[in-house]
Amino acid sequence: MTPELRTDRLVLEPYVPADEEDFVALFQDTRVSQWMGDGPESEESDRALFWRVFTHVYEVNKFDVWAVRENGVYVGHAEIKPTEVVPGGHELIYALTHAAWGRGLGTELAEAICDYGFETLGLDAVHATIAEPNTGSIAVMEKIGFLHVRDKPEEDGPVTKVMTLKRPSALGIVHRVS
Template identity: 65%
Template sequence: MNPTLRTERLLLEPYTPDDEEDFVALFQDRRVSQWMGDGPATEAEDRALFGRIFTKVYAQELFDVWAVRRDGRLIGHAEIKPTDMAQGHEIVYALTPEVWGSGLGRELARAIVAHGFETLGLTEVHATVAASNSASLALLERIGFEHVRDVTEDDGSTTHVLTRRQG
């Protein structure tokens, strides 16, 4: 079962059905979704994604996915999951733009990485980040991720693959 994680300012816990509107609002914000997966999706696609968290990810215990809360309010999304691109486990995180620049992204990423090492027993974790996402790249560098290689996407853009090793 998806564990609950706590940091100094954040609570990472499994989503509840009541989180759907806030989840969709987060993923519909183009400032956020431009960096997620294949980029912005339709509202219907984001609602379907939210549904799959319950019907597939949680039901089959595929990987850990969290609602990220601060002071009881949903302010983000986080995951650690197997990925073929990096041949291991990848961290995924997103926060509402209202909290960008507050250090919460670093706090969140550190918590997911620690969960990967301490709970899942991983020796390394990965992140895949668009080359143009300078804020996320800088954040990951600050917490010990190193650039490993680049992947050229179908649209010609570049994705950086970064790795953080335990220790």
């Protein structure tokens, strides 16, 4: 079961049915969804995705998905899940509401999920895939120590940056660049 995680300002907790409207609003905001997957989807698709979190993820304990809150207010979505972008790897995924941008919450959120991946899941590395024009997310990843591994050209033209944060094997802790 997806555990609750806490940072200085954020609480990451499993979604509950009452989160549907906030989830859909986040995914329908094109300022946010332009950077997610294949871009904006229909409202109907986003609602179906929300309910699949319960039936296809939580029910079978497939991977961890969180609602992200600051002072009890929904400010985003986060996941850590298996990926084949790096065979056998795990990928960090997050999205914050536009109102939450520019306050360091992305860095705080990404650090918390990476720490969870290393300390609880026992991962040796966490990966991120970011659209090349999404300079804000690339900067967040670089700030916490992710390194650019390769570019992955997409069929429709854009380039996705594949970035990786490795856990130092000697100490078992994450080195972060300030």
